[in-house]
Amino acid sequence: MFPVIEEMGGKKVSGHHWYVLCINNTAQRFEALDSLRSKGSIGLIYHANAVMRRIKEAWKLYYDKSRVQIENYEIEIIDAPKQAVRSVHCGFYMLEYLDKWDGVNVPRIRKEDIQKIKKITANKWLNAPFNKNKKWKQQLDSNCPGGK
Numbered sequence: 001m002f003p004v005i006e007e008m009g010g011k012k013v014s015g016h017h018w019y020v021l022c023i024n025n026t027a028q029r030f031e032a033l034d035s036l037r038s039k040g041s042i043g044l045i046y047h048a049n050a051v052m053r054r055i056k057e058a059w060k061l062y063y064d065k066s067r068v069q070i071e072n073y074e075i076e077i078i079d080a081p082k083q084a085v086r087s088v089h090c091g092f093y094m095l096e097y098l099d100k101w102d103g104v105n106v107p108r109i110r111k112e113d114i115q116k117i118k119k120i121t122a123n124k125w126l127n128a129p130f131n132k133n134k135k136w137k138q139q140l141d142s143n144c145p146g147g148k
Contacts, residue, residue, distance in 0.1 A: 001098050002055065006047050018094035019044070021051055024103045029073050030055075033080040033101060035093035035109075041077070048075050081109040092117050 002021045019034035030052050037044040052075055059070050080097065083089050092114055100107035109117075126136050133139070 001101070002051070003094055003098060004048075004051055008043070018090045019048075020094055020097040020101065021048055021055070022101060022103070023055070023070060023073070025068055025070075026103060027076075030070075030075040031078050031101075031103070032075060033078045033097040033106075035080060035083040035090050035097075038082075039077040039079065044077060045075070048077070078106060080106055084111065089114050092121065095121060 001023075004019050004021050006017050006019070008015060008017045017036060019032060019036075022031045022033070024031050030048070032044060032048040034041075034044055052073075056071055056073075059066075063069075078101075081093065083093055093109060096107050096109050096117060125131065
């Protein structure tokens with residue numbers, strides 16, 4: 001699974017946008033899950049195909065002796081939950097796709113879930129072993145209004 005960030009510059013959407021590109025070896029294809037665009041999106045098809053080509057090039061270079069070869073895999077755009085057009089939550093949708101996509105069952109994400117996902121993600125990252133700042137809670141409390 002690959003988190004992909006795309007520079008977008010259109011009338012409806014501009015800025016950076018996250019989506020997920022997966023290699024599904026069982027189905028022998030690439031799959032794109034995007035919280036903003038659907039199957040017919042020319043921009044998504046173009047960008048996902050460009051990323052897919054780069055992955056195939058790297059695969060040939062580093063996995064040429066692998067029993068799994070992906071050069072004939074095509075791309076399938078998966079109908080995934082959508083965010084509001086003007087929202088900035090694509091990164092949280094992307095993280096949920098990465099965490100829950102199993103190649104068959106599309107993760108269920110509703111607009112109402114985003115606040116909870118933000119809190120869960122922050123908690124996971126702050127309490128993760130890679131976080132070297134073990135005093136994060138005290139710092140957060142002392143920097144927040146109403147903190148201790």
